Amino acid sequence: MSNAQLILIDKRNQPIKEYIVAVAASDGLDIKGLQIIASPAKGEKALLTTTLKIPPLEALQFNANKIIDAILEKLVLGEEILTVEQVIERASEEEAVRKALSKSVKKLREKLAALVAEFTSSEVVNLLAERRNDAQFKLKEHDQALKGKKVVCIDIEATDISTKESADIIQVSMCDLAGNELYNQLINPGYDIPENEKHNITTEMVQNAPFLADAWPDIHRILLEADVVLAYSTESDFAYLQKSAEKKLLTFELDYNTWLDVAELSKDLIGALRWQSEKMYWFYKTPKLTDAYEVLLGKPFPGDAHDALADAQATAELFNGMLEKGRKSQVALKKPETVKETISNNPFAAAFAQAKRK
Numbered sequence: 274m275s276n277a278q279l280i281l282i283d284k285r286n287q288p289i290k291e292y293i294v295a296v297a298a299s300d301g302l303d304i305k306g307l308q309i310i311a312s313p314a315k316g317e318k319a320l321l322t323t324t325l326k327i328p329p330l331e332a333l334q335f336n337a338n339k340i341i342d343a344i345l346e347k348l349v350l351g352e353e354i355l356t357v358e359q360v361i362e363r364a365s366e367e368e369a370v371r372k373a374l375s376k377s378v379k380k381l382r383e384k385l386a387a388l389v390a391e392f393t394s395s396e397v398v399n400l401l402a403e404r405r406n407d408a409q410f411k412l413k414e415h416d417q418a419l420k421g422k423k424v425v426c427i428d429i430e431a432t433d434i435s436t437k438e439s440a441d442i443i444q445v446s447m448c449d450l451a452g453n454e455l456y457n458q459l460i461n462p463g464y465d466i467p468e469n470e471k472h473n474i475t476t477e478m479v480q481n482a483p484f485l486a487d488a489w490p491d492i493h494r495i496l497l498e499a500d501v502v503l504a505y506s507t508e509s510d511f512a513y514l515q516k517s518a519e520k521k522l523l524t525f526e527l528d529y530n531t532w533l534d535v536a537e538l539s540k541d542l543i544g545a546l547r548w549q550s551e552k553m554y555w556f557y558k559t560p561k562l563t564d565a566y567e568v569l570l571g572k573p574f575p576g577d578a579h580d581a582l583a584d585a586q587a588t589a590e591l592f593n594g595m596l597e598k599g600r601k602s603q604v605a606l607k608k609p610e611t612v613k614e615t616i617s618n619n620p621f622a623a624a625f626a627q628a629k630r631k
Contacts, residue, residue: 278377292548299545311364408541412599425499428585435509446581
């Protein structure tokens, strides 16, 4: 008979805090000081020592049993990822020891349950739930409001980021909400295109393309005739158009109030929650288009993520998927009261943050 057992070793320097829960909620987390060891008997040298990972909690609906299962499926031994069964097999060749280790898994789960409870009992869980609930409510509203409306989805590639005055448009693509191409045109900026990781467009590709002034009437007309313009980060796409029109003295009558930002909606629906320690407030990180597409639609991003038409069509498909998610949700078409985002481990910081909001 063997006294071997799997033991959770907790050598953390501090308890689980809200900002740690926020990171674990979306990304998962490695916590220093947490180990699972295969011990042959009390006081004897460990047979095997592994570290554990906290999996992305929100993806597991903050369900304790699912979280524990995920932890025990991915124990870390050096560069290897092992299941708890593999750890037991690796720990000893003696059948009696393996049986004893297997028998101790139940008690190990109880210890892990106490650890997981520190995460699932956090106020951050409620904060996230309210945010997601509100996001689904917004999508239900948009689903109703967009019925019968002419929706155009746009994406723009440029020589630089939209905040730079030197940025010039080099591709404009638009599609309808069904993904049907409405417009797709490379634009010649009039000079050699500098290398840029944001796109794959070269000077040779735009040699025979029109200048923006020549393409502008069609671009401006399509957007002006739309009831709603969709984009993934409307601020940058609108800025490209507005600044280009100003520089080249082109007609500009577009209304930003008719634009709808899919990135902002994605942020509300799946964005990672983070604590801004300097300004002392919670914020939600905006996911990249490729990440939002793959998380919300559950499939790989199609085509080239640096092509304006591919991005516009993916944005339209993503938005349709988000509308469907809102349509199927159980949230009532009555906006819930928002939760005051004042979570803090420091009461003085929380009070200061609240005062700043006022």
